[in-house]
Amino acid sequence: MSPSRKPTQASRRSVYHRPVSLVNKPTHFCPGCGHGTAHKLIAEVLDSLKIREKTIGVAPVGCAVMAYYYLNCDISEAAHGRTPAVATGIKRCLPDRIVFSYQGDGDLAAIGMAETIHAANRGENITVIFVNNSVYGMTGGQMAPTTLSGQKTVTSPCGRDAHTMGSPIRVCELLNTLDAPWHIERVALDSPAGVRKTRKALLTAFKGQMEGKGYSLVEILSPCPIHMRLSPLEAVRFVKEGMVPAFPLGVFRREGKPVA
């Protein structure tokens, strides 16, 4: 459409607007970071399900803690790793509210692994959003439980050595051994299609919680260019070509049953 042409009624129709659940301010995240995209997707899902006013988020330590700057809903901090325990306390007291946690890989799979597994095993009716970018962000690029074998970080300067530092922990597969979880899915912010799939996974998880189905976890593979020591574009490629082979995408648990 040329700028001189008068817009028709149809062309004036809004095709995109900022979600009400997202605060109108630029994020402070590093260029190319996946957190901003993940925040936006959560906000879109809260909008589309019309649950913003009954949602309570829990944001722990790490870059994830900043969620209350950007998500326009009630949010509590949690001590490092204790996120599912805090979410459990909230949900059990207010079972008709929607409760989600927003956790990084260090929070969820290192210091908070016990809380993660036991909240899942109790089948708490909460939604866990797990942003896996293979590295500690806020503290400066240390090795995470999900750091790939051979990946260099400031605390694995010669690359992660499986013999002394362990191999990356696959959280979805681990939790899928439990009886209780209702939905477990891994997605990646590695392409426009990946972003759309992530939104859909979040929608499924939140919808399930609204219907009282139980525990859901969405693992989002996400770029952290600064600590992956890559440009934003290369970081997206690293997610696709480095992380996805180590962390296969897909639905692991659907409607409470393991997907074969």
Added chain:
Amino acid sequence: MRKRVLMNGNDAIGEGAIRAGCEAYFGYPITPQNELTSYMANHMQAHGRVFIQAESEVAAVNMVFGAAVTGRRAMTSSSSPGISLKQEGLSYLAAAELPSVIVNVQRGGPGLGNIAPSQSDYFQATKGGGHGDYHLIVLAPYTVQEMHDFTIDAFALADRYRNPVMLLTDGRLGQMMEPLTLYAGRPQKIPAKPWALTGAKGRKPNHIRSLLLEDGALEQRNLHLQAKYKTILNELVGYDEYLTSDATVLVVAYGSSARIARGAIDQARAKGVKAGLLRPITLWPFPRARIRQLAGKVRGILVVEMSAGQMIEDVQLSAGDRVPLAFEGRMGGGIPEESAVVRAIQRLAKPPQRSARK
């Protein structure tokens, strides 16, 4: 006369919590407080309230954090090693000003220690325990009746000051049975909590935070907390006195030790020594002014504790150097003998002896 029941101290706490309107209890097994966790398992669900046996002490205190975030009355209990694990959570609860009740049925330490009663967590309870400048309100019951009553008080104080409250007791009081009268008053009125997270319906979102990175914000939060603690110091000091009006020897003891001290005071008086007891009920805030006042009237102060001597430091700060200070105590689950306390009182009562040789 109201009906009396026979209960152990741990159960009396549980029943107190239920009658105080505790909506959520989170616990983890540890001796000697297990009766309390099973009491809550049996009774909370029957009242349609939340009970979870958590995966750890750490998870339990953070579940309390979550429950308190919603504005509900919540409690956890444990014993010394487990309370050590909860310290991180206590710092966060204090920082976020979340009303909550924590019960410590103390056992012998350090380390895994043993399961016998002890009072060696006084420093941890009253001086911080976790990181940062904060205080818990600390209540010290000395009968099963007080285990019950103080639990109810603890919930009210937690709400009034938006602060975690610790009930500091020990395995002896937890395990022993005594007759008591259960609280039969009206349910306490819980104050409005506009800060609670309930979903941002028709209002701006609420946030519960303790991370304050903005320039000066954390200092402001600390100044606010300290101002609150000052109010608590002014309003809340609680203590009990026994035969102090004519006392020449003052005994200071709390909880189980105060029971022993009371018996020793009666014995000392029978032997002609006028002893009296000051029993702190609030360990923080500590009855500093009253001890200072009494210190000016007595010949000596004896502190009795089931520890190496922890509260004695607060007594010293209160009394200054005006009067000789003595300590009688045992550690590692040992209980001071009444006769040993009597002898310590008698030693203090003697006028200072001049050296015969010069």
